[in-house]
Amino acid sequence: MPEYKGMVQPTRASVAEMRKIHIEPVSDEIKPDKAIEFLDQIRKKFRSFVIAMESCTKCGLCAENCHTYLGTGDPNNIPTNRAELIRKIYKRYFTLEGRWFGKLVGAEDISLDVIEQWYSYFYQCSQCRRCAHVCPFGIDTCEVTFIGRQLLHWLGISPKLHATTGAAMEKVGNHTALPKPGIVDTLEFMAEEVLDEFGVEVEFPVDKPGSDIMYIPSSADFLLNPYTLMGAGMFFTYIGANWTIPSTVTEAGNFGFLFDQYWTQRGNVMRLLNVAQELGIKKIVWGECGHGWRAAKMYIPTLADRPVRWPLTHIHDEIANLILKNELKLDPSKNSKPVTLHDPCNYVRACGLNDNMRVIMNACVTDFREMCPHGADNFCCGGGAAILFDDPEMYRRRILLSKKKAEQVRATGVGKDGEGILCAPCSICKAQLYPMVEEHELGVEVKGLIDLVGKALVWK
Amino acid sequence: MKLLIGQILPYITVTLFTLGILYRLGRWAGARIVHNITLSPWLQTNSQVAIRVSSEAFLFRNLFRFDRALWAGALLMHFALLNVLGGHIVGFGFLGEQFALIPGLGITPELSREISGLLGSIFGIVLWIALLYLLYRRFTKEAVKMVTEPSDNLWLIYLLVLVGIGNIMRFVPGYHIEYELVRDYISALILFHPVVDMDLLNSVFFLAHLLLVQILLIVFPFSKLMHVFGMFAERYIVNRVYNDPAPGLPNVDVASARKAGLGVPDGDAAEEEV
Ligand code: HEM
Ligand code: SF4
Ligand code: SF4
Ligand code: SF4
Numbered sequence: 001m002p003e004y005k006g007m008v009q010p011t012r013a014s015v016a017e018m019r020k021i022h023i024e025p026v027s028d029e030i031k032p033d034k035a036i037e038f039l040d041q042i043r044k045k046f047r048s049f050v051i052a053m054e055s056c057t058k059c060g061l062c063a064e065n066c067h068t069y070l071g072t073g074d075p076n077n078i079p080t081n082r083a084e085l086i087r088k089i090y091k092r093y094f095t096l097e098g099r100w101f102g103k104l105v106g107a108e109d110i111s112l113d114v115i116e117q118w119y120s121y122f123y124q125c126s127q128c129r130r131c132a133h134v135c136p137f138g139i140d141t142c143e144v145t146f147i148g149r150q151l152l153h154w155l156g157i158s159p160k161l162h163a164t165t166g167a168a169m170e171k172v173g174n175h176t177a178l179p180k181p182g183i184v185d186t187l188e189f190m191a192e193e194v195l196d197e198f199g200v201e202v203e204f205p206v207d208k209p210g211s212d213i214m215y216i217p218s219s220a221d222f223l224l225n226p227y228t229l230m231g232a233g234m235f236f237t238y239i240g241a242n243w244t245i246p247s248t249v250t251e252a253g254n255f256g257f258l259f260d261q262y263w264t265q266r267g268n269v270m271r272l273l274n275v276a277q278e279l280g281i282k283k284i285v286w287g288e289c290g291h292g293w294r295a296a297k298m299y300i301p302t303l304a305d306r307p308v309r310w311p312l313t314h315i316h317d318e319i320a321n322l323i324l325k326n327e328l329k330l331d332p333s334k335n336s337k338p339v340t341l342h343d344p345c346n347y348v349r350a351c352g353l354n355d356n357m358r359v360i361m362n363a364c365v366t367d368f369r370e371m372c373p374h375g376a377d378n379f380c381c382g383g384g385a386a387i388l389f390d391d392p393e394m395y396r397r398r399i400l401l402s403k404k405k406a407e408q409v410r411a412t413g414v415g416k417d418g419e420g421i422l423c424a425p426c427s428i429c430k431a432q433l434y435p436m437v438e439e440h441e442l443g444v445e446v447k448g449l450i451d452l453v454g455k456a457l458v459w460k
Numbered sequence: 461m462k463l464l465i466g467q468i469l470p471y472i473t474v475t476l477f478t479l480g481i482l483y484r485l486g487r488w489a490g491a492r493i494v495h496n497i498t499l500s501p502w503l504q505t506n507s508q509v510a511i512r513v514s515s516e517a518f519l520f521r522n523l524f525r526f527d528r529a530l531w532a533g534a535l536l537m538h539f540a541l542l543n544v545l546g547g548h549i550v551g552f553g554f555l556g557e558q559f560a561l562i563p564g565l566g567i568t569p570e571l572s573r574e575i576s577g578l579l580g581s582i583f584g585i586v587l588w589i590a591l592l593y594l595l596y597r598r599f600t601k602e603a604v605k606m607v608t609e610p611s612d613n614l615w616l617i618y619l620l621v622l623v624g625i626g627n628i629m630r631f632v633p634g635y636h637i638e639y640e641l642v643r644d645y646i647s648a649l650i651l652f653h654p655v656v657d658m659d660l661l662n663s664v665f666f667l668a669h670l671l672l673v674q675i676l677l678i679v680f681p682f683s684k685l686m687h688v689f690g691m692f693a694e695r696y697i698v699n700r701v702y703n704d705p706a707p708g709l710p711n712v713d714v715a716s717a718r719k720a721g722l723g724v725p726d727g728d729a730a731e732e733e734v
Binding site for chain 2: 044051052055063081096101104133135138140143195200237285311318327352375376
């Protein structure tokens with residue numbers, strides 16, 4: 001179902017696919033009632049949601065600060081209007097003013113059409129939190145779409161992409177359904193590549209008991225972003241770490257965070273804690289993934305069902321720390337093409353990685369050019385929250401959603417001669433930007449940040 | 461009419477306003493802060509948090525950073541409003557002589573009344589004009605038009621009328637009202653004395669102003685005006701102290717790893733090439 005009454009929508013998971021992730025879809029007749037029932041349950045739990053429902057003054061500041069509205073011009077892509085899609089229902093059923101004044105304050109009865117609106121517009125939000133960053137009160141529309149997507153999921157409406165990924169996570173522990181033999185093979189192949197290309201001998205230990213460090217790569221790094229994983233391997237080898245990659249959680253991301261924060265997200269957290277205990281590791285180091293790092297760093301403490309005994313850090317934090325302590329020898333001239341940095345939203349607005357990315361960048365490249373705006377003020381790539389849909393209608397939307405980013409990249413001038421680098425150290429950003437830099441003809445190659453580190457390391 | 465608006469309604473208003481706000485805040489408190497959704501870059505100490513929250517609350521920092529025109533309009537409106545509200549309290553409380561009470565300035569009661577009057581006039585006008593600008597904005601800025609509900613415009617119009625009546629009483633000599641009369645009225649209300657016979661309540665403008673204020677206060681807890689509290693409640697969620705755990709990898713000694721030549725193939729087979 002790519003369109004519904006003029007609204008674009010991602011292809012849905014089938015009933016069988018929903019059952020695989022333990023959801024029994026609700027039939028259309030009772031969907032509206034169930035929606036109210038679920039909303040009533042969840043609204044009582046999340047204060048961030050309640051405040052978003054009850055405190056917005058409709059000042060409109062968030063509108064031109066959301067790339068989805070800038071790119072599509074669609075009024076429902078204005079953050080507060082996106083929230084209004086659920087707020088109008090919330091008002092109608094759960095507030096006095098909505099019951100008494102109805103339309104005047106924008107209250108509306110629930111209907112299947114409203115639920116379809118949710119599905120369309122909550123899956124155009126990339127949950128990048130730029131709205132929260134600019135709102136005079138800090139109202140976070142991302143919290144609203146989290147809950148909106150959760151309700152849809154409980155009703156049995158989730159995108160095929162998300163549902164099948166959720167099922168893969170449960171089955172093998174990563175998004176790309178890569179089983180252990182595939183993991184081991186790919187890593188061996190990568191080690192050969194590293195030797196060929198960089199002249200360095202690297203080993204990628206898998207499930208090695210007694211390791212000190214457990215590295216969690218993004219599963220996309222095995223196929224789509226190999227240089228990121230190769231860079232990590234070179235880094236750990238360079239510093240002489242006793243490290244390993246767990247075959248049961250070869251996934252820095254956690255799609256559960258994006259559509260089902262109850263079962264699916266928790267499932268992967270428990271897998272992680274289990275394997276950390278089994279392997280007897282001392283510290284968990286996270287790979288490049290924006291939403292995944294947020295889900296890990298900020299949510300594991302409140303999602304875990306037992307004490308978490310392992311400190312968690314991001315590989316960028318560790319690399320930056322060693323750079324600041326002068327322990328890495330890096331030669332920036334090995335990365336001499338002009339580079340600009342796309343700040344993954346989750347890193348800069350939810351995980352505090354802002355400065356460390358720049359520490360690394362400045363140590364690894366010669367011609368670094370900032371985008372405007374950058375850091376915490378940056379705009380999203382348009383693919384966040386895994387809205388990486390490939391059906392033609394949604395793909396066309398993705399081009400629009402990345403328009404703002406394209407303008408920013410173009411303005412830096414790095415791609416002027418067709419050989420710039422757009423560093424986007426997040427798997428979803430990469431997946432969005434690989435095709436988008438072509439669509440917008442930006443003349444840049446998309447790379448991770450660890451890719452650049454790997455290349456800049458001086459071995460002798 | 462006088463009995464209803466001037467004598468009975470005030471008690472109802474105060475009760476509903478207080479209970480309404482308590483109900484609303486209780487409802488917010490009942491929902492929890494489930495996960496840590498602090499916005500980064502991190503604020504690392506309580507004083508940084510205090511500075512951030514107060515610069516948002518009193519200087520409208522985000523509006524300043526992302527929309528200067530709205531910042532100017534909103535700040536003027538709220539600043540004037542704050543002063544007008546404060547002015548009502550001290551003006552009636554001290555009959556305009558509040559500035560004479562500040563020791564060391566040597567302000568006479570007469571001068572204080574002058575200052576009080578001047579400030580009241582300025583803020584009354586600024587407030588009205590700023591509200592007008594905010595309304596103008598709602599009809600002219602494309603994106604703002606698209607987020608506006610009828611009630612958003614109604615609020616602004618309502619305040620324009622309310623403040624407008626206040627300004628009429630201030631600027632049209634025939635309708636002017638002495639501070640003393642209002643003070644006596646309010647103290648009578650507080651002491652539960654009858655007020656219906658007071659001269660004050662014969663002023664149609666005063667009655668209208670009083671009625672509008674009371675309706676506003678009754679509706680307040682059920683409206684977007686709750687953003688006064690919402691702002692602090694939300695900031696309490698998204699702006700908190702967060703300190704990253706210290707970096708540092710277990711059992712890693714880079715210097716000796718480099719000395720051992722880890723990763724470098726034996727016999728220097730591969731010279732580094734770019
Ligand atoms: C610390 C206290 C307060 C803060 C931080 C605050 C902040 C804000 C901000 C940032 C806006 C959005 C900008 C705008 O649309 O003008 C706003 C709007 C508004 N505020 Fe406040 N406010 C506070 C107290 C109040 C109070 C006590 C009232 C009482 C009447 C009030 C009435 C309004 C109205 C009517 C609007 C909507 C203006 C419009 O529609 O454009 N505010 N406030
Ligand atoms: S910026 Fe905040 S208060 Fe203003 S409209 Fe958007 S969500 Fe509402
Ligand atoms: S989270 Fe990002 S995409 Fe979603 S409404 Fe806010 S600014 Fe727009
Ligand atoms: S995909 Fe990248 S840019 Fe976009 S929301 Fe995630 S982190 Fe943000």
